[in-house]
Amino acid sequence: MKRIGLLGCGAIGTQIALAIDSGRIPGTLTHVYDASKEKASELVSKLNSKPEIVENSHLLSSHSVNIIVEAASQDAVKDVGLSVLQNKRDLMIMSVGALLDESIYDILSDACDHFKKTIYLPSGAIAGLDGIKSVKDELESVSITTTKHPRSLKGAKFFETSQIDLNAISSPTKIFEGSAKEAVSLFPANINVAALLSLSGIGSEKTIVKIIADPNTDKNTHHIEAAGKFGKMDFTIENFPDSNNPKTSRLAILSAIETLRKYCSDDIQIGT
Ligand SMILES: NC(=O)C1=CN([C@@H]2O[C@H](COP(=O)(O)OP(=O)(O)OC[C@H]3O[C@@H](n4cnc5c(N)ncnc54)[C@H](OP(=O)(O)O)[C@@H]3O)[C@@H](O)[C@H]2O)C=CC1
Ligand SMILES: O=C([O-])CC(=O)C(=O)O
Structure with missing residues (x-):
């Protein structure tokens, strides 16, 4: 089973965690972090299988996880994106706007190539x-x-x-x-x-x-x-x-769940 670290315990992070907890996403949520410790604790209290709350966002990828799921903010992507890849973890990003900063895009893209890791960008709140x-x-x-x-x-x-x-x-x-x-x-x-x-x-x-x-x-x-x-x-x-x-649409949450479900499954892949 894939091991997942979650950065951001708000609207999207909470629903992803619940989808893992219910088995809809066939993975294990092992570690979580949110700038607000209260939000992280509130999320963990809703789960049957309790992940560890880490003390800072960089610690998420220092643990043995396969992927870090970012559902926090553009600043969070800029802050931890590179270290996640350097620690040889995959990364799923919801705050995709961070990648329109060319220097961030280039650094993360080069790091994917160098460390042979993948960044996943769910289609979020749109289709097409x-x-x-x-x-x-x-x-x-x-x-x-x-x-x-x-x-x-x-x-x-x-x-x-x-x-x-x-x-x-x-x-x-x-x-x-x-x-x-x-x-x-x-x-x-x-x-x-x-x-x-x-x-x-x-x-x-x-x-x-x-x-x-x-x-x-x-x-x-x-x-x-x-x-x-x-x-x-x-x-x-x-x-x-x-x-x-x-601010956040239901589809953005469902798209994040589907992307992570696919990542955790050996399955038929539909679409481009
Ligand atoms: N790709 C897409 O189509 C979509 C992307 N998004 C983006 O996804 C992200 C998550 O959305 P959503 O769950 O609705 O947002 P929420 O505001 O509900 O939750 C985000 C959580 O992450 C925390 N957070 C913010 N920055 C950091 C950080 N640097 N380190 C740790 N925790 C942090 C926030 O804390 P605090 O409240 O204290 O800041 C908050 O608890 C947002 O950036 C949003 O814009 C949303 C919808 C669609
Ligand atoms: O959820 C939405 O409709 C879109 C959104 O917030 C985003 O793209 O950041």
Whole structure:
């Protein structure tokens, strides 16, 4: 059985841990860490098979695990990504926006090659990356329009310098339009999906992101349009937000669980 270390015990981390505990993911959760010890303890209290809570994130990969699952933040990826690979563990990343920093991407990609380890990026809260990857060389334009309730956007770095008052928005309002690279830095906990799209397609400078705050929606909606010599693709994913973290969609959690289930199983692999 594969041994798993978990970094981040919030909305995604908790559901992954429960999926391992119930046997849905055929692995063993051996170690966990969260910046908040309380959150780590709360998670462990929900599990039948108790993992050890380690004292800092670097200790996770010093134990005998096969993979570290990151479900914490872009900073966490930047902080521990390299040491996980140096310790010869695989790594699954949810805070994919971290990889739009080219120096981080290059360091982690070189380390995968050097240490013969793999980084897994689940498709997260979107669908269609299989198609985007296949037509990559023929793509001319890619955009993603993300619509969320203002409460799902609260706390983003963008608002530190913007005049926009989320509480005053009474109808669907475009609050941001720019490159995926800018978007993941200004909305680090909201638009990791734009990083996935960029890495699968034409890169983070050319992938266009629009963010709409809609006080009338109860969904996190991602509308992706891609066009090029191959033809056109158009996907709309209407996600229900997680009940504990409205920024995060249910699909992101399910996609993380499915990626880890596949990692832990000898099974038929479907899709690109
Ligand atoms: N790829 C995708 O499609 C998606 C990616 N995400 C991303 O996945 C990540 C997890 O999401 P989610 O579970 O909903 O988030 P939560 O906020 O619910 O949980 C994250 C947990 O990780 C902790 N944490 C943050 N930074 C660190 C760190 N450096 N070291 C240790 N613990 C840390 C947080 O603590 P504290 O609260 O104290 O900061 C929190 O307890 C986020 O970065 C999110 O943006 C989310 C949805 C979709
Ligand atoms: O869960 C979502 O809808 C998208 C999200 O938060 C992200 O990409 O960071």
